Amino acid sequence: MNFLLVLEWLIKGFVLALVLLGGFAYLTLYERKALARIQSRIGPNRAGPWGILQPIADAVKLIFKEELTPAKADKLIFTLAPVLTVVPAVVITAVVPWGPSLDIFGYHLNLYIANVNVGVLYIMSVASIAVYGIVLAGWSSNNKYAMMGGLRSTAQMISYEIALGLSFVSAVMLAGSMNMLEIVAAQSGYWFHFIPKWFVLLQPVGTGIFLIATLAEVNRAPFDMPEAEQELTAGYHTEYSGMKFALLFMAEYTKMIAISAIGATLFFGGFNGPFVDRFPWLGPVYIFIKIFILLFGMIWVRATFPRIRYDRLMAFGWKVLLPVSLALVFITAVGIILAQHFDNSVLLAVIPVASLLVAGVAVAMVDRTLRRKDYARR
């Protein structure tokens, strides 16, 4: 084992963790600012110029706040749950490639922590662990609202993970690999010299399902059932305060960043962009811009759509997203086999066309169901 290699891993892991923590802090500011602008307000602007010190003020406040543990809570699990929630959110980003290899002072540096050959599977499995943290936080609080929030969160995350996984499958099939680096490599290059070969163009509906499912996966509006303030006070973190609350909060926002990074990698070309082959340091810049835009999408959707009812959330997950994403897997497979069989990559265009048709049928069916008179009464 090369000592220099271990040192490199340590430094890269440390830097990535720091970037994620800083990203989390400034994501809260970004969200508050963007929401404020959408609502014709200015947003935080008192702590430092344009409010840039606001996250630091928030952190200081949370650290010095009193930490309460309910008398009848399960102390060990109550303390463990925030940690269990935050660790997967940070660890999940280990397989995301942030850029191509750099050569710094003659040292060859890979801009990822681990090059796992089943990277997508790793993401799916680590993302599922986060559910444990949330359900344990809800259960150990010994509070009925927290319990309800935790259970809702579990049911919702497990249901939407299926659609999420199936939308990953289409990207994996198109790239022919589960390795994140190879998925990014498969998206480099251009059609007709100007259209980037991103999977969002080959599989637009799969990308849409991914984006919807991630909203449910990170418990964001309009799928923020586990934290529905009007019904459950604050959901699974009702009883948490101080630093433990900060950890749960951090897990939520870090997961937003992680899932945006994964989405950018799988469907939006990862670190690919113009001139990235000539200037490799542009890679992290491009993926940062893509993450920034995807995060804006999440905030934008939060500012626009109201929370949907819980039974409809589950019905949408199981009765709409699951069949559509299964159909997409089939369509993608057919498109790839056609292209291989006739040795003509133009036939890949079957995939987006057929996918959009399926999505159109799904939209029409959902619309018809929602318009049925007896549905509203149920």
Next chain:
Amino acid sequence: MRVVEPVVELARGLWTTLRMMFDKPVTIQYPEQKKPVKARFRGRHVLNRYENGLEKCIGCALCAAACPADAIFVESSENTDEQRYSPGDRYASTYEINMLRCIYCGFCEDACPTEAIILGDQYELSFTDRRQSIYPKEMLIQPVPAGGKPTPQKTEPGVYTRSVPEMKDPQD
């Protein structure tokens, strides 16, 4: 079959919120910028003076009687020509308003026969102690206008015999 319309409806919602991002924010940066209050705004009370510096308040305690929250306490004493605070026989030697009780209804303003008490435009009231919520006369009374003399004044006998002045109907 509605295929495009549901998606268009969702997109219209998103477009509405996105368009609002480019609107001018309506925020007023409060401690630095203040919005002027309306003409009939009912803020913290002030006790007025005549142009010569005499207090308008004659200590009749009609405001205290009108007050639905029982926030006003008035104690009156006799005026003399040697030590004159207000026209007429009596003046308010103690005048206190409990700002925690006051509901800013303006009934005291309506009850006042001399237009002495007015709900002004001051709305920045804060205190850290219950005792500080009781505003004494010194805090409520207006400063002496230019050309006037501070109270108590020494006045000619037989001039200020009338406690309620001749007044016109209010314009506002």
